[in-house]
Amino acid sequence: MSSAVKKYKTFGIAFVLLALVVFFLEWMGFIKIPKDAPLETAIIFAFWLLVASFALYHYNYLKKNKAILVKVLVLFIIAFITFEIENHFNVPNHPLVIFLIVLFWLGVVYTLFPKFFAKYKVLIVLTYGLLLCYFLYIRFDENYLDLHHQKAINLLVFPIPILFFIWAYEQWKWFNTLKSEKAKAELELLKTQVNPHFLFNTLNNLYALTVKHSEKAPEVVLKLSDMMRYTIYEGKNDRVLITEEISYLENYMALHKIRHHKNVSLKFNHNVLPNDEVAPLLFIILLENAFKHGVEKLTNDAFIEMTLNSTKKDIHFSITNNYDSSVKQSNKGIGLENLKRRLSLTYPDLHKLTINKTATTYNVELIISKV
Known part of the structure; x- marks a missing residue:
């Protein structure tokens, strides 16, 4: 004033x-x-x-x-x-x-x-x-x-x-060059935040197995090596084949199946066009959150249901997990905020992120338009 x-x-x-x-x-x-x-x-x-x-x-x-x-x-x-x-x-x-x-x-x-x-x-x-x-x-x-x-x-x-x-x-x-360079720098920063976040969670899984001298530890090391190769070499690309992203998600789920001894229901249904491409490391953030805030907090009947479909018009990803509403969440984490920011930079005006929460379930749907 x-x-x-x-x-x-x-x-x-x-x-x-x-x-x-x-x-x-x-x-x-x-x-x-x-x-x-x-x-x-x-x-x-x-x-x-x-x-x-x-x-x-x-x-x-x-x-x-x-x-x-x-x-x-x-x-x-x-x-x-x-x-x-x-x-x-x-x-x-x-x-x-x-x-x-x-x-x-x-x-x-x-x-x-x-x-x-x-x-x-x-x-x-x-x-x-x-x-x-x-x-x-x-x-x-x-x-x-x-x-x-x-x-x-x-x-x-x-x-x-x-x-x-x-x-x-x-x-x-x-102005446009400056804006483009700023967006690119922010996107690269967000990617570097995703990779250490995933690595931290996975190393915790491996630590739990090595403490127990589990025979599954070598398998975890191999899967972790394969996943880190993907994040380092494919994660830097603007687009990857959606089939590669599916393999990455399946490996992540396999790691958690090895770790968890409790009854956990994991379902992943996918039906995609083979040549479809997507920005790398988008869906892993939602899957990590489902494990962190759902499976790891529940003692019984934990589940994660995930679907990934693609058509000529769009790519539709959905994930649902249950959670214990009596357990207080210590923090929301940076994962979801990073995802929103990455989507705004990578797919401006071409995406729709919807969150539906009930007393016991948490659902996230992501639709990415191709045109």
Whole structure:
């Protein structure tokens, strides 16, 4: 709120100061405000009002950066000289005035967008240099003065919107590149969070078996090795075959079957198109949560039912598990939040995640559209 008040206060002060300066310069005879062109006068006044407001608002910054302040003062001097020449010489389209106007606007671009100007300085200088030469050629040709002098002025102004659109395109391209790189960096971060999370859970399983000197420990090591190979080499890809993802889920369930001695019902039905692809390591998060918050908290009759189907239109994944509502969950974990974030980055506007919770069951459905 204070920042907004400061901006409006600065704008009001600039308005009063600029009005006083304009009336003083007109009273002294340095400038002449045309009475028959109110729109043009208003536009010019609005421009200088924005310049004055910007200078006042960023006064401390300009004070520290004297190079910018010098550029602004030079622009004011060029504008002042231009007005003086135009008012004291009753010559239409005076060549010096036209040259100073072009120089002024190029100075504005150079001051506000120095990197853009530096990148396209050869094109800008060459374009305006040729246009000024053409203007001077027809300006001093008496036979074509009345017919072509306005056309020359229009040509001098014409590149300005082109330069503006080039600058706007550069900003749009930069913004989209930045957004894409940010999304990619976030996605890679989320993937690195998934892999250690899975590794932590699986190593806990292996630890439990080694403590008991179980003969199943070597089998767990082999399956873990196969799964880690998948997470390291396939998990970095943007897409994997859905059949590979199914194998990964089945291996994970097999590891838990080895670990748990209690009666656990695990069902996984799948019917997918063989060449379908999906982002890797999406479904494992939901399966991990089903074990962590369901199977591991229940003493009897724990179950997990999972289905994965695909058609030409979409991929449909569903998982249901029961849980003990009397057991307080210590924390929700980062898994589900990571999944939501990954889906928003990988399948924006192409996914639907639905969570249905009852007193004893927890169901999650994920539908990924292909179009």
